[in-house]
């Protein structure tokens with residue numbers, strides 16, 4: 202008998218309200234947002250700078266920065282209420298079942314330690330594996346993330362590898378305990394376009410392989426359309442749009458399958474069909490509507 206897929210949300214955020222301190226007063230940053238995420242699903246969180254993406258991403262881990270407080274709502278991870286969980290419970294979850302990949306890999310690594318030594322810390326600390334097995338697993342992850350010389354690269358210090366390599370080493374580190382959830386906070390923003398594409402596709406493959414749920418934060422729709430199954434758009438702390446599916450369309454020069462080819466600036470490439478309720482406005486170059494409920498969103502990735 203085949204087992205029914207588990208559809209219980211891994212992450213359940215209800216009506217979350219978050220404030221930030223400004224002088225002596227608290228101002229709202231997130232104004233009642235809901236978010237659910239199933240196992241293995243990738244949710245893209247998009248919005249302009251200051252919209253509250255990082256604040257919401259951190260709240261999904263039950264975390265707030267200094268000067269920020271959660272004033273209402275709930276955050277559940279696999280049935281655990283993260284807003285009332287003890288520090289010990291949260292410590293056990295973070296790094297092990299929930300991981301975070303920040304924009305600046307350089308700032309997240311200790312410059313004085315080799316990559317592989319930093320990689321093994323979490324699995325050893327959480328009692329998942331010993332140092333030797335964790336290091337071997339690290340090499341396997343480096344290989345999956347297409348790092349060059351995976352057997353050797355871990356012996357380097359952070360300053361001895363490129364930005365794209367460091368970003369992939371950080372993703373490997375986040376995967377070291379095979380977390381159920383990873384928050385990626387603009388992990389490729391600092392990279393050049395070619396490296397960005399490489400890192401994105403490596404990240405996409407690895408989360409799919411391990412059925413890891415992910416929240417992918419960015420302000421770049423082309424990036425998020427490539428990474429996410431669903432997209433949530435934030436504007437000044439409020440959710441303004443959710444696209445529940447992203448479908449990649451590949452088209453060739455002779456058969457541009459977009460409703461308004463006159464506006465297509467290229468002859469072949471990819472477009473993404475976002476089934477969404479509203480026009481995504483400033484975040485997207487819309488090639489044309491196809492029905493009231495759908496828009497074809499163009500990303501300029503010509504082939």
Ligand SMILES: Nc1ncnc2c1ncn2[C@@H]1O[C@H](COP(=O)(O)OP(=O)(O)OP(=O)(O)O)[C@@H](O)[C@H]1O
Pocket residue numbers: 220221222223230248249250251252253254255256257266267268269420
């Ligand atoms: N530690 C803090 N204390 C007080 N207010 C804060 C703090 N951190 C962020 N904020 C405020 O919260 C709002 C949202 O910030 P957040 O970093 O979540 O936005 P974002 O959408 O991730 O932006 P970006 O794309 O620029 O990283 C901003 O207006 C910011 O001023």
